Amino acid sequence: MTSSSPDLSLQIGSLQMKNPVMTASGTFGYGVEYAELFDMSKLGAVVIKAATMKPRVGNPPPRIAETPAGMLNAIGLQNPGADAVISEKLPQLAEYDVPVIVNLSGESVDEYVQLAEKFSACGQVDALELNISCPNVEHGMDFGTRPELTAELVGKVRAASDLPLITKLSPNVTDITEIAVAAVDAGSDALSVINTLLGISIDVERRRPLLGNVTGGLSGPAIKPVALRCVWQVYEQVDVPIIGVGGIMNTRDALEFIMAGASAVAVGTATFVNPTASVEIVAGLQQYFAEHDLPDLGALVGAAHP
């Protein structure tokens, strides 16, 4: 053990994080749900559930199906709408000393721009994450599967907001680096890699898809190798910070993502299994960096690349 504690802080534009561990959108509600279980201010940042302009009731149940070492979800972006998120949800989070990132989901470029303007003006969020990769609503992935649409969207949102901009990529593409490069060239300050993989589960007794929405997004340990591969590929093509997401259950998984090229990690499904997984990873990273005499985060980011 070294005497000085390693510096795990990280900066994405004006977003200052004390450590690289965040929550993954949709798995942490609006933060307050977990406040009884641990101190949220120990996290690098909190990413809240996707917000849309109008309230959305979401998809019919069942919305969850367990799969081998993973799960499918088809929530369908249920949320009370941007105005209610700003007036009812964000003020509760303001009590905690932790940056808040809002995940935005629009149906058109205009709607993303309006969302970005609304949340920038509200003064209660520290960064925007563009969800261009939701597999559970019609057209949810369009902006994340065609580079020219990605570029247009990111460019227009960039022009509409001064907040740090993170673009969340879909793995449901042939070449994820094309989308990554398009987003960065258009002004994205960072990339979240990845959202869920599109999947189906079938109930053999009822002879029907298990999920009410038929398809859902696969998450959890089952997708970790895919997510790692995506981070690896994107790291070789872009120079902005990458937030690794997908099947991170513990410190060891987080380290794999950092070595593959992630500057930060987001913990999703793991929180359902172990509600304190994210803060345990913060402590685990501190310990690993100290034990290996690593001075700061940068010393390990991308370390596995030749």
Next chain:
Amino acid sequence: MVSVECELLSNEEDAPGHYVMALAAPEIAAEAQPGQFVHLRTPRTFDPLLRRPFSIMLADKVHGHLRLLAQVVGRGTEILVNTPVGAKLEVLGPLGTGFPLPTGDGDVLMVAGGVGVAPLISLADALRGFEHPAYIRGLFGAADEDMLVCWIEFAGRCDEFYVTTEDGSAGERGLITEALAQQLDRGQAAVAYTCGPVAMMAAVAQMCGDADVPCYCSLEQRMGCGIGACLGCVIAAADGGYLRVCKDGPVFATDRLDWEAILSDQQ
């Protein structure tokens, strides 16, 4: 609500495929309200991945014990009931919104189907502890005598107790709804509580609605977080939206729900 590791104190098969598991969980037992549940993790593995929800059947606040009733229906429950006594289980709870306690005079009806008896035992136990205990008429329906799980725990907390089995091996032969019809005809019921198969609860809800008896049911849905964050466990509400079983429920006033949608989602 706490997330704790709890020792499994005992684990006994009560009926074929049904186990009563006792856990040392003082923090959870102290807080637990009738109708609340716990989210249990199968021992340290990522497959099965998600926790499994179980109603609290009894919360012994004095000794700090919880009793659960687990029916084996798949891999997760198979693993849980085979956990050796003395081992630790990760338990999150108590979770959800339980039964509202009766306020006025009149009898309390409890309608249980199979393993659905568990949360009703916790409710009956709480009502027993009142200074002026409510008069409880318990109704228990099952396929056959073997499936009358924990009936002694239930019957012992009721003032009147009625059983129906589909094959007539115990009590009256028939469905529990027939017994309920007779009880509703007697009048005097101030409130009804039910837990069991969805089709049974839908029928109970309808009959109580027709008889103007307020009715509360405890529902199940597949869960992710168990604490209201993921919106994975929703059920159709009468007003057209969705309610979270883990947070807004698992207990709901039956008139808040869209039973037609709930029944069709099951098919």
